[in-house]
Amino acid sequence: MSRIEEYVQAATRDNTRRSYASAVEHFEIQWGGMLPATADRVAHYLADYADSLSLNTLRQRLAAIGRWHVDHGFADPTKTNLVKRTLKGIAELHPYREKQAAPLQLTQLEALEGYWHAELEVGATTSGETLRILRNRALILLGFWRAFRSDELCRIDVQHIEFGAGAGMTLHLGRSKTDHSHGGTTYRCPALSRLCPVKACQEWLSASGIKTGPLFRGVDRWGHMRNTGMHANSIVPLLRKELAGAGIEGAQYSSQSLRRGFASWANSNGWDIKSLMEYVGWRDVKSALRYMDTADPYKKQKIEAGLLKY
Structure with missing residues (x-):
């Protein structure tokens, strides 16, 4: 070539x-x-x-x-x-309504965290299974709280991560879908009191011993890791398998569920559209609105509040 x-x-x-x-x-x-x-x-x-x-x-x-x-x-x-x-x-x-993945809810993240904690507490898992649990927890929590796409998660390199004491971590991606200037994008991820993606990534790195290269990579049953990063197409079956382990039917979820889940959570918790767009990296309002589910989709609460005035 x-x-x-x-x-x-x-x-x-x-x-x-x-x-x-x-x-x-x-x-x-x-x-x-x-x-x-x-x-x-x-x-x-x-x-x-x-x-x-x-x-x-x-x-x-x-x-x-x-x-x-x-x-x-x-x-x-x-x-x-x-x-x-x-x-x-x-x-x-042939009008077609685009199917959208169901957004992952915070209660489902809690269920996943409980499942991971129980599996690790048992202590009867093989080294490969333990590593996969730690990897999957870090991947899903980071994917949710940073609203990353599958390919973005798979392209994170360890040498481009910086941990700040107690504050969070900074990640730099050399390229992404919306980075048309190819200058790379820097993302900041906060350390949280629970369901913390920063702590999950630190525990995964500590257990895996990865010092350079892809953050998320394949692990076999004996705990041997690949040198290459995971494929973006592997994220959906990974997510569904983890949800099934937590007792949640996963067929309606895809990798977009992480992105949509965070956008819906942020919207329900009072984030204005500008802040959400800046955090996720959306360039236009249409992209943001396509991912957001409101807590009151039928606007019942607004209409009922108006009816009470009369």
Whole structure:
């Protein structure tokens, strides 16, 4: 791979690269499309999957097909009026409501903490199981209180963490989804009186002996750790397995549940939208509101309070 190819590849996030490759494969292999493609064939592809794939998935497939054409020097058929109008018609005839992961609640974090404490108190776990409990506790608590995405959690390096005595810790991520300037982002995480992510991370580092490299990494049953970081796709099954251990049905939860859970908790506890956006790193209000669940979604309390005046 040439230096230029290396830099070009680095400009695209790993998750995006994988999803685009999967989308192109779906178009070619599963549907039987030919690349380069005509606008007519792309429109037929959309029509064939209009009632089985979500609008967001179709848009992602179009983005991947369009990127393939641009990267290979061909005209992009996804930008034609035919394809655009076909997608617009699908949106009209097949309205789709985006499914959102359930937000993790503080009571569920408490249940998880009780489960972890009980497992560690038993003392009958293997070294690998003990390490996994400590790792998972640190990952989930940090993911919740800092509202991190899965890929952000997996890219935290130990050498970029600084612990402040009693105050909290500072983490620096070299890149993230919203860091378009590629200057990196520094996050501060407070030390808390309970459910503390700072203490959980310190205990995980102390037990694992990790001095450099990824903070969160795979651990086998004998306690051997990988040198590489965990994959972002492993966070969802990890979270659901931990919830199941605590007696909580986990099917409705995903990695976004940590982010949505914190946003909803902060909103219910009086955080103004500006403070929440600054803390999480959202650049627009729409992104923030999409993650927030209010304690009174039907506005019953507000309406009832108004009725009492008459």
